[in-house]
Amino acid sequence: MFTFENFLFLLQGVPNTLAISFLSFALGFALGIPTALVKQFSPFGLGHVADAYISVMRGIPVLVIMLLFHFGMAGIIPVFKSAFLSATFALGLRSGAFQSQIFRGAINSVGRQQMMAATSLGMNRWQAFRHVILPQAFIVALPGLGSEIALLIKDSSYAFVLGVLELTKYSDIVRKATRSFLYPYLIAAILYIMITFPVANYLDRLGSRLKTKYGLR
Amino acid sequence: MGEVILACEGLKKRYGDLWVLKGIDFEIERGQTKVIIGPSGSGKSTFLRLMGLLEPPTEGKIYFEGKDVYGSGLDLNMLRAKIGFVFQEPSLFRHLTALGNVKLGPKVVLKMKDEEAERKAMDALKTVKLEEWAHHYPAQLSGGQQQRVGIARALAMDPDIILFDEPTASLDIELTWEVIDVMKDLARRGVTMLVVTHELGFAKEVADEILFMDDGRIIESGPPEELLKNPKTPRAREFLRRLIGGV
Ligand SMILES: Nc1ncnc2c1ncn2[C@@H]1O[C@H](COP(=O)(O)OP(=O)(O)OP(=O)(O)O)[C@@H](O)[C@H]1O
Ligand SMILES: [Mg+2]
Numbered sequence: 370m371f372t373f374e375n376f377l378f379l380l381q382g383v384p385n386t387l388a389i390s391f392l393s394f395a396l397g398f399a400l401g402i403p404t405a406l407v408k409q410f411s412p413f414g415l416g417h418v419a420d421a422y423i424s425v426m427r428g429i430p431v432l433v434i435m436l437l438f439h440f441g442m443a444g445i446i447p448v449f450k451s452a453f454l455s456a457t458f459a460l461g462l463r464s465g466a467f468q469s470q471i472f473r474g475a476i477n478s479v480g481r482q483q484m485m486a487a488t489s490l491g492m493n494r495w496q497a498f499r500h501v502i503l504p505q506a507f508i509v510a511l512p513g514l515g516s517e518i519a520l521l522i523k524d525s526s527y528a529f530v531l532g533v534l535e536l537t538k539y540s541d542i543v544r545k546a547t548r549s550f551l552y553p554y555l556i557a558a559i560l561y562i563m564i565t566f567p568v569a570n571y572l573d574r575l576g577s578r579l580k581t582k583y584g585l586r
Numbered sequence: 587m588g589e590v591i592l593a594c595e596g597l598k599k600r601y602g603d604l605w606v607l608k609g610i611d612f613e614i615e616r617g618q619t620k621v622i623i624g625p626s627g628s629g630k631s632t633f634l635r636l637m638g639l640l641e642p643p644t645e646g647k648i649y650f651e652g653k654d655v656y657g658s659g660l661d662l663n664m665l666r667a668k669i670g671f672v673f674q675e676p677s678l679f680r681h682l683t684a685l686g687n688v689k690l691g692p693k694v695v696l697k698m699k700d701e702e703a704e705r706k707a708m709d710a711l712k713t714v715k716l717e718e719w720a721h722h723y724p725a726q727l728s729g730g731q732q733q734r735v736g737i738a739r740a741l742a743m744d745p746d747i748i749l750f751d752e753p754t755a756s757l758d759i760e761l762t763w764e765v766i767d768v769m770k771d772l773a774r775r776g777v778t779m780l781v782v783t784h785e786l787g788f789a790k791e792v793a794d795e796i797l798f799m800d801d802g803r804i805i806e807s808g809p810p811e812e813l814l815k816n817p818k819t820p821r822a823r824e825f826l827r828r829l830i831g832g833v
Contacts, residue, residue, distance in 0.1 A: 489669070
């Protein structure tokens with residue numbers, strides 16, 4: 370029998386799901402912007418490094434990265450002894466590659482004319498990026514970032530395999546304890562939607578609102 | 587004679603196989619207003635972008651206040667800060683208000699303190715009669731207002747010269763006037779201006795010289811009364827006949 374107590378117990382997985390998702394998003398953001406800029410400018414020929422990073426992250430299942438970190442590399446890199454951190458870093462690294470693509474597209478959408486106007490004022494490339502291109506690109510990127518957060522929230526469920534006590538793991542525990550096969554996963558599914566929908570939807574709408582306000586395309 | 591601010595010698599520009607500028611000699615002195623006219627595709631915008639140091643020439647030299655711009659290791663950004671540019675295309679920073687647009691250059695490039703940059707920007711907005719619109723975003727302004735903010739943005743840098751590339755080409759007639767009025771006002775105040783425009787009224791009233799550009803060359807130049815009334819080259823005569831006749 371699946372009871373209300375089971376439901377409350379299951380809820381205890383939510384904080385870890387949120388923590389993995391948002392920490393990996395932050396890590397991805399911190400990696401994504403520099404990667405986008407490196408791809409754009411290719412300083413010291415580093416553009417290829419950015420390309421390689423993106424291709425590698427696009428080509429490996431995130432679960433495999435997690436397993437590789439936690440079981441394969443914990444001996445070399447002590448933080449990977451923690452299942453939680455292995456999952457977070459794996460998702461964050463992949464997210465950095467994805468977010469760099471989102472930012473690249475957004476930066477290109479801002480257009481040459483804005484760069485030219487900034488240059489005509491005497492700004493160097495970095496100043497132009499910092500004050501003119503990136504703020505606009507960020508607004509254009511909002512819907513894409515919303516989808517990326519939703520993806521991270523969902524894919525944080527892979528951490529279950531490493532034994533992290535997040536939402537999917539809790540629903541599995543409840544399934545085993547209650548022998549109820551439907552409800553634990555169904556409730557988990559509903560909880561995932563309840564988390565992803567508002568976040569993604571909010572960023573979508575914020576993006577559209579700001580785009581209209583600033584006349585961005 | 588006044589001090590020559592901006593000049594070029596044997597200026598050429600090639601895009602791929604296409605020579606867009608085929609050898610231009612030009613100079614403009616402090617306080618002068620010069621107007622460039624010429625058919626579409628003749629290279630006017632390209633010439634202006636080169637003189638604004640937004641693109642390097644393929645051949646030839648550009649001089650700013652007598653110094654060879656690309657030949658003597660000068661800091662291009664420092665020179666660009668002294669050359670204002672008003673574009674034909676909408677070029678305001680869309681995420682900033684009119685005031686934000688105008689004060690960004692003084693803050694970021696001239697390193698002014700916020701209050702100082704703001705004062706400077708408000709002065710420039712007053713010059714283009716837009717102080718009441720300071721807190722509006724570009725998307726909330728008319729095309730003519732946007733172009734005036736663009737002019738204010740250039741002015742706030744205290745440039746030695748401002749280049750205008752058909753600033754009214756994409757505007758309705760009424761909006762054109764408000765922009766042209768501001769530009770006439772600047773010319774009379776002694777701002778040095780190089781203007782691509784087909785507003786001949788503006789040229790007649792304030793230009794010291796009109797340059798007629800065709801196929802990558804300046805093929806004729808002279809004071810407005812002369813060039814507009816008695817163009818010497820058949821190309822200029824034909825072009826003006828069509829322009830005035832509206833054909
Ligand atoms: N960045 C570029 N790359 C390739 N070709 C270019 C570039 N910029 C201009 N051209 C070409 O150079 C020629 C001159 O263009 P330009 O814009 O300077 O002419 P214009 O006199 O300003 O014309 P308009 O009156 O239509 O503005 C055109 O044939 C144009 O296609
Ligand atoms: Mg042009």
